[in-house]
Amino acid sequence: MNAQLLQPAFVDPVLDAQRGFRGALKALAEPGLIQSLPAAPSLEGLAPATYALCLALLDVDTPLWLAPAFDTPLIRANLAFHCGCPLTTRREEAAFALLGEQDLSDLGGFDHGNDRYPDQSCTLLVQLPDLESGTGLGWRGPGIETVRRVSLPLPHGFWLERQRLEAFPRGLDVLFAAAHQLIGLPRSTRIAEELA
Amino acid sequence: MENLMSLSPRQHWIGVLARARLCELQPHADALRDVEYQLIRAPEIGMTLVRGRMGGNGAPFNVGEMSVTRCVVRLADGRTGYSYLAGRDKVHAELAALADAHLQGTQPSLWLSELITSLAAAQAERRAQKEADTAATKVEFFTLVRGEN
Numbered sequence: 001m002n003a004q005l006l007q008p009a010f011v012d013p014v015l016d017a018q019r020g021f022r023g024a025l026k027a028l029a030e031p032g033l034i035q036s037l038p039a040a041p042s043l044e045g046l047a048p049a050t051y052a053l054c055l056a057l058l059d060v061d062t063p064l065w066l067a068p069a070f071d072t073p074l075i076r077a078n079l080a081f082h083c084g085c086p087l088t089t090r091r092e093e094a095a096f097a098l099l100g101e102q103d104l105s106d107l108g109g110f111d112h113g114n115d116r117y118p119d120q121s122c123t124l125l126v127q128l129p130d131l132e133s134g135t136g137l138g139w140r141g142p143g144i145e146t147v148r149r150v151s152l153p154l155p156h157g158f159w160l161e162r163q164r165l166e167a168f169p170r171g172l173d174v175l176f177a178a179a180h181q182l183i184g185l186p187r188s189t190r191i192a193e194e195l196a
Numbered sequence: 197m198e199n200l201m202s203l204s205p206r207q208h209w210i211g212v213l214a215r216a217r218l219c220e221l222q223p224h225a226d227a228l229r230d231v232e233y234q235l236i237r238a239p240e241i242g243m244t245l246v247r248g249r250m251g252g253n254g255a256p257f258n259v260g261e262m263s264v265t266r267c268v269v270r271l272a273d274g275r276t277g278y279s280y281l282a283g284r285d286k287v288h289a290e291l292a293a294l295a296d297a298h299l300q301g302t303q304p305s306l307w308l309s310e311l312i313t314s315l316a317a318a319q320a321e322r323r324a325q326k327e328a329d330t331a332a333t334k335v336e337f338f339t340l341v342r343g344e345n
Contacts, residue, residue: 006276008234008235008236008238
């Protein structure tokens with residue numbers, strides 16, 4: 001590990017990690033609703049919200065799969081120092097995966113959990129340029145009263161891939177992050193018609 | 197007990213800094229802080245599990261937990277200093293980390309002679325004193341020979 005690359009992380013490690021964890025919980029409890037993490041630190045290549053999720057969720061028990069775009073010495077050194085998480089190159093071993101929008105058309109290989117322990121699946125952390133510039137879709141399901149309009153800028157391939165891998169209760173939960181904001185997409189959310 | 201020959205110089209001074217008393221480090225505090233630095237990991241208190249081996253070579257067992265304070269600093273020129281010490285003294289942890297960073301710099305001999313040597317001498321003296329006190333209480337046990345053979 002190159003000590004020259006290390007940078008400070010959370011200003012208040014305990015409270016900031018709790019805020020990050022709370023943000024992730026709320027994002028998955030109310031899919032499609034934007035949560036904000038104002039006090040998150042930033043790291044070159046990682047948006048503040050993405051980094052805050054990493055710092056709050058990753059530790060020595062959670063192997064992380066890094067997409068090639070994020071596999072820089074700076075990110076490796078800081079995640080190893082502040083989180084202590086092992087990095088894996090095998091998707092099936094990963095408890096968390098860090099992806100960019102270009103990695104979303106192939107989600108094969110990640111652990112879906114099993115029928116007895118669906119909670120053991122891999123959680124995807126996806127960094128996007130923003131959360132509101134895409135086509136509007138109607139989301140339905142637990143945590144949404146009727147229908148919620150969400151405009152994530154995602155390639156069409158992602159929705160096809162998500163549909164292909166669907167095998168409830170197994171599945172993948174996704175947290176989308178951009179700048180200081182966060183949106184959750186749990187496996188239980190159903191994507192309805194395109195809204196104009 | 198402690199074989200200094202098998203320790204690297206850095207292991208030696210990190211150990212000396214961890215065992216030093218805060219009142220011994222305080223006179224050097226101004227010199228240690230007289231540099232631009234940032235806290236990569238601000239001083240934080242935590243617990244660590246201490247494990248031991250019966251007789252030094254038996255199966256490992258858990259002795260118990262102890263409080264530990266650790267800190268990592270980085271000087272403006274990129275050198276990083278680490279400290280881990282027993283107890284809950286955050287000021288001590290920060291000063292020890294700064295000293296570790298300075299000792300890796302261009303003038304380690306200056307810091308070694310000014311700081312580490314005197315700290316190590318004080319610790320050796322304390323240790324010798326304690327060992328002398330303990331030696332005075334030593335009891336020799338012996339068994340009377342029984343008249344069986």
